[in-house]
Amino acid sequence: MTPELDRLSRPSRAISRSISAENPTGGPGAGGAATEGPGAQAAGAMGRGWKISPCIEIAAGATATIAAIEGAGTIRHVWLTAAPHRAWRGSILRIYWEGEGEGKGKGEGEPAVEVPLGDFFCQGWNVFGQVSSATVAANPNGGLNCYWPMPFHHSARVTVENVSPDPMTLYYQVDYELDDDIPADALYFHAQWRRSNPVPRGEVHTLLDGLRGSGHYVGTYLAWGVNSPGWWGEGEVKFYFDGDTEFPTICGTGTEDYFGGAWNFDVPGTGYTAYTTPYLGLHQVLKPDGLYRSQQRFGMYRWHIPDPVRFHREMRATIQCLGSGPGDGNGLGYRYRPNSDDIASTVFFYLDAPSAAASLPPKPTFLSMEVD
Incomplete structure (x- = not known):
């Protein structure tokens, strides 16, 4: 049994959470409750709970915080897709741990992750390429997935900066666990x-x-x-x-x-x-x-x-x-x-x-x- 499957067979006090445009805070019982968003017109008379806010738009030159997590835990999975495809090399994914970049970290405030969005998911040429690997999966047509485990002790923040001259549309989901049992020496x-x-x-x-x-x-x-x-x-x-x-x-x-x-x-x-x-x-x-x-x-x-x-x-x-x-x-x-x-x-x-x-x-x- 692989370590990942073995982990599923053990009891845990970890609490599952997920952040997306449908639940931007990751709060319990807060998913799909938006009353306005890019999908409001498509939902028509179906109303609240019917995909009102499936994505966000990031203006040229703007930075969006797509996840801000307080407490100890581990990011387990990141899925996203962006349009147009040229945004893959025209935007930057950044991840900060423990308050870095907010003027209260112990280091220089630099991000731990700073990579063009596409390159992080092995898509560096703005052209889709299938990847079926243990930690990165890129699926038709531009569904980008990451399974690198990312533990933290106090906080995590994930941002996307649009450095292109055009707006980009971003669909995303950050799946994580809150867990007070993160080892003190976790890397x-x-x-x-x-x-x-x-x-x-x-x-x-x-x-x-x-x-x-x-x-x-x-x-x-x-x-x-x-x-x-x-x-x-x-x-x-x-x-x-x-x-x-x-x-x-x-x-x-x-x-x-x-x-x-x-x-x-x-x-x-x-x-x-x-x-x-x-x-x-x-x-x-x-x-x-x-x-x-x-x-x-x-x-x-x-x-x-x-x-x-x-x-x-x-x-x-x-x-x-x-x-x-x-x-x-x-x-x-x-x-x-x-x-x-x-x-x-x-x-x-x-x-x-x-x-x-x-x-x-x-x-x-x-x-x-x-x-x-």
């Missing part, structure tokens, strides 16, 4: 986004840097846009932690190998072949269309759930932007070459602090992210 969930567009030739793309504390690195999602012909995924993923300097403790053998594939993801006669599994996948292969989409683009994920990367003092991680071409008589049949691709990464980790301000990348210009 906080974090996610960070970085983009190198392009990666300077001969340099690496940084996944995570300057992280201080103790915790577990649990996941990587990459939205990779190829800017050179030939094979692009020779690069190694490297994890440096707890005193590593020039060389890492963990070093992979290639990009496709890290994501559980092999031999360029190329099935002879088929070419690039997408797959999605509980812990890893190449779920998105976007090919040039001979017109406006000139470059190949890919989406891939790896969840370190059975194999977390554990660190106790510090951590950083990188991936090489490395391709290969004809071997020029070197006997191998190919030769490595540094590429200069567009790589956007989202990394997921648990940390013994509600804020990881020291490891945050420079504030990105999110408005430059539109790709579709």
